[in-house]
Amino acid sequence: MDFETLKQQIEEAAKKAFLEMYEKHGAENIYSFALYSDERAMTVCPSSNTVETLKEIDEDDGVYYKYEPAEWTHEMEGADQDFNEICTHLRRELDQHDEDDEWFQQFQAKLYTSCIEVLEKLKNENFFKNTIGKDIFLIFTVSDYEFEKQDLKDIIIRLNDNEYKSEYLEWMETWGN
Template identity: 40%
Template sequence: MKLDLEKLREQIEVAVKNAFLIIIEKEKDIYSFALYSDENCETLSVESNTLEYLKKAKIDNEEEDSDHYSKYSLEEWDYSITKDINTFSDINKLLKEHFNLISFENKKEEKIFLKFQTSFYDVCVEVLSKLKSEGFFKEKLGKEIFITFGVTEYEFESSKQREIVKTLNDNKYAEEYLNWMNTL
């Protein structure tokens, strides 16, 4: 089964828009929004964080450099904001079916999957970039936010992560994130 990436791109865009609208209906205080997947490309979801939750994280975590880590690391964000959002259920069903058909019994299958993984992650970033360039996020929320793409249990190379942040942000958050990355 080969996934049609163009059709998937359209589905992701609709799901992201709907998820963002649900989030800002509940939380006007958000400063961040992320689309994220897993290393097997079986799931896709969104995450967001609020300034209030960030303040609480700063109080709870007194480690040096925890401010930036809490602010920009998806695993530190408030998962309660997005726990009931199911705009990705059809996409996730399709992704899971696609992954279950891969045997990984030979190098060729593995190469095919890795090519798909790269393409899929690129599509996710492209969708966010398109919505950002169209002004979707700023128009709906009324302010600039930090936008990113992440993968659970997987870490992009530093240069790739920088590229994602630069592509999706042209605001104070991008500058602050990139300066923080330089200290790591």
Template identity: 40%
Template sequence: MDFDFPMLKQEIKTAAMQAFDEMNKTCQDDRVIAFALYSDEGAMTVCPAVNTEAHLDGIVESDPEHALYYKFEPAEWRFEGQGAEEGFGAICAKLRSFILTEEPSARHESGRFVTFREALYETCIEALEELVRSGIFSSVVGRDIIVLFAVSDYEFETDAYMRMIRRLNADDTIRKECAAYVKEWSV
């Protein structure tokens, strides 16, 4: 497999920082409480998602029984796929091009494709982990926020998901709430 994952990680970090900054500025009157990167099972996308306190409060008020789902599911967040559109667009174009030209067996779940997909997911998690360690999120908003990686139409093994949560979130409250979410929703 001839794909430059270290370069991709830098591109993801740059786009993620830009997206977070853009969405934080957009939400001046609403506290940003979560940032995620998400991909798809076909490994052709990487996109950002951001949630805000008012959005979460509003959706939970109308459906309190599913509060943890709304808190930890980026598809339910206020901004999905917004921010750093040019940077993430270039990343997605690169991934699609590789999958469609270099990895035609992707549709067949070949060993090569699975290896590529897992490397992409790990690259996204590593990029987020480096951003968390640099303090980029907490320094901008003044507190810890939920940080995670998700994949649409794909279920992580519970242990793998919780390892990712621990890597990206030092806050014990976030970890405990996410563990309750996983137990309830079987991520």
């Protein structure tokens, strides 16, 4: 698989998804955007959330709902056709290597790294800030999969140069306590 081409497709889809979300929900104060995949590396999907949505959340669970893309209101919304094409392409590639565990491990790692690199590129180009006028929280995550704590910390630091980074890292310190 040509991961440079895939990264370009993911970048274009991510931009399109975010712009669609801003057009539909900009008045609700979008504060976050995520790309996520699954443990089998068959999908790449966008997710975003708004400050307006957080007002409806119980304060005790607020940080979790603020930072967990699976709980965000606009999960799997935006650039639907683009992301569906990416997912179809991933599944075809996976089907060709169905029983090759070593190949899969490399494929999965390259896919996850590609998604993180796309988000980092968009952050460094100020795509989100130029679109809505402020920094937002960015994350890459994987459903039904847990990153090592240090790996997740590295992702948060890499993708966020804002107040969200500090709050997320402080929240991480409470895990397991």
